[in-house]
Amino acid sequence: MLSFTLALGAPTPTRRRWFGRLAEAWALPLLALTAALVAFGAFIAAFGVNPLAAAALIWRGAFGTWFSLQNTLQKAAPLLLTGLAMALPARAGLMIIGGEGALVIGGLACAVIGPALAGFADSAGGALMAQTLMLACGMAAGALWLMIPGALRHWRGVNETISSLLLNTIAIAVLNQLVEGPLRDPMSLNKPSTTPLSPALMLGHVPGLSVHVGLAFGLILCIGAGVLMQRTSFGFATGINGGNPRAAQMVGIDVGRLILIACALAGACAGLAGATEVAAVQGSATASLAAGYGYSGILVAFLARHNPFAIIPVAVLLGGIAASDGLLQRHLDLPDATVAVLQGFVFIAVLAAETFSGRLRLWRGGRRDG
C-alpha cells in the first residue's frame, strides 16, 4: 500500500498521515455535532415543536446577539477551570472527578480569608493584594484537596475515581456544616451564608465585557496548561505516565511527584473557580457554591479529549447551549430538561464518534496505520 501511494505521486507518508489526522480531527466531531443536532431536532419535533424555530432560538440565545455571546462566555467561564480539573490528571492517567469538591473547598477558603482582609479594602493597591491573596488561598485549598486522591492512588492503591467522588460529598457536607454552623453570618436569616466580603474586595468584570474575570483566568490557564502539556518535558512525562505507568517508571520518571503535581494543578484550577464564585459572584460562601460546575467540567474535559486547548471551544459550546435554555423555555414552553437532552445527544455523539478514530481514512484511500 505504501509503495502504491508513492507510485501515484501522492504526498509522502508522513505528510499524508498528518493530513489524514487533521481531516479526521475536523470531520469526526463535526459529524457528531451534526448528528446530535439532527437527533435533537427529531426529538423535539416528536413533541410538536418546530426544530427550525428551536434552532433559531438556540442560535439567538447562545451567539446571535452581543448580549447572548457574553452570556455564553459567562456560562463557559467556570467550565474552563473545572474542565482543566478533570483533564490534567487524566493526562497523567488518573480519572479524578473531584472538581466539585475542590471548587467548594476553594470557595470556602476564599470566603474564610476574605472578611479577615477587609482592612486592605481602603486603597486600590491593598485591595488588589487582598484579592490576590484570597484567590491564592482558594487555589491552595483546592490543590491540597485534590492531592488527597492522587496520594491515595499512588501510595495506597485506592481507586482515585471513587475516592475523589466521595471527597465531593465530604466537601459539600463540610461546606454546609460550616455555613450553617460556626461560620454563619447571623444576619443571613433564610439563606445561611458566611460573612460577606467587603464590596471593595469583589472582583470586577473583564474590561469591555459584562463577564466576570473568571473568564480571563480560565482562558489563561487553559492556554498555559496546553503549553505545559504539549510543549514541555513535564507534559511529555505526564503523557507517558498516562499512556503506560510502567513504562514511565522504567524510564526513570518520578511517577509519585508527577501525579501529585498534576492533581495539585487540577485542584488549583477548581479551587480558583470556587474562589471566583465567591469573590466575583456570591460575595460569601453559601450552599449555592455546589452548583454542579465540577460535574459539568467532567463532560467538558471528555468532549475535549483532555486537551487543554480544546477545553476552550467545548466550554463555549456547552456554555452556549446553557445560555439558550431560557429562550427555549420562555418562547417554546419547553421544560428545562430540554437543553440537558441536547447536551446528552452531543456527549453521546462525540464519544461514539471517537470509536471511528483512525478508521475514517479508509474512505480517503489511506489505510489504518499502526
Place this chain on the structure above:
Amino acid sequence: MSLGPSLSRRTLLGMSGGLAAGAFVSSRRARAASALEIGFLYVGARDDYGYNQAHAEGAAAVKAMPGVKVLEEERIPETIDVVKSMDSMIELDDAALLFPTSFGYYNPFVLQEARKYPKVQFRHCGGLWTEKDPKNAGSYFGYIDECQYLSGIVAGHVSKSKKLGFVAAKPIPQVLRNINAFTLGAQRVDATITTTVIFTGDWSLPVKEAEATNALADQGIDVVTCHVDSPKVTIQTAEGRGLYTCGYHVDQAPLAPKGYLTGAEWNWATVYRGFVADRQAGKPLANFVRGGLREGIVKTSPYGAMVPAAARAQADAVKAKLVAGDYVIFKGPVADNTGKEVIAAGVDHGQTDLWLEKMDWLAAGVIGKT
C-alpha cells in the same frame, strides 16, 4: 500534538454551520407591542407539587389577565445563572416586571439587577426589603404559619399516638416558624402532643425525605407534615405507610386520598394579580408586602373525608378569628424545648412582628435541634 487549535476552530464552525439556517430567522426580534411582559423565575420544576408549583399557579392566574405576556423559566440555580436569566428576560425579551421566586435570589442578585435596570420592577418572594434597598425592588411573603397552626389543630384531633412528625429542610427562621406553629396548634387540642422534626439539610433531597418519613413512621408517629421544596415524596411515603398527612405549598390530596387531612397552601395569585394590576394602572408597586389568611395570600386545603367534625369545628373557629385579624399564634408564655422562656406571659407577637422573621428556637414539645 497539533490537534488542539484545529479542534477548537472546527467545533465553533460546526456550531455556526449547524445553526446558520436559524440565524436569519432570529434577527427578527419578537416584541409584543403593548403587552406588559412579566417574568417568573423558579429554582425548581414548575410541576413539583410544591414551592415552585405554587408560584407557577400564581403565574397562571396572571396569564389569564388581559394585556400581559408571561415568561417563565424553571430550575435556575441561585448563582450567576439567575442574574443572566433576568438579564436575558430584560434584554432579549422586554420584561418590565420580574418575580424571582427563590429565597436565595435576593441578596446579592436581585439587588444588583435592580440597580442595573432602574426602569424594571423586581418583586422577590421571601426577602426582607428595607429602605436602603433600591426602590424598584421589593419583597413579598405570606404568613403560612397560620395555616400550619390550623393543620396542627386538625392533626391534634386525629392523632392517636399523640406523636406528630415534621420533615424539614433547614433550621432557618421560616421553617422553624412553621414547625412551631404546627406544634402550638396541636397542643391547643392536647398539651402533651409532641412533634418530632428531622432536618434533611437541603430543599430538595427526595431520598432523605423518604428516609426521614419512614423513620418517623417507625417511631409510632401517625401524622406527618413537612417543609421542603416538594412535599410529594413525604406525602406519598407517608400514605404508603398508612399515616395521616398535612400538605404544604399546594394541595397534595391527589397524592394521598386515604390520609390527606388538610394542608397549608400559598395563594400567590392574590399577590401577583395585585402587582400586575397596579403596574397596568400606572400606580407605584408596594415594596414590602406581607399577609396571611386575612389578605388571601395563604389558604388551607379542603378537609379530607376522615377529618372528624370536632376537628373541623375547632379549626374553622380559629380560622375565622385569623381571617378577622384578632388571633395571635405566638402569644406568651411560650418556652422553647430547652426549657427557656422565649415569649414572656402577656407578650403578643402578632404576625407583622419582624421578631418572628428571626426565629431561631423550637417550641417546647418539639423533639429536635435547630
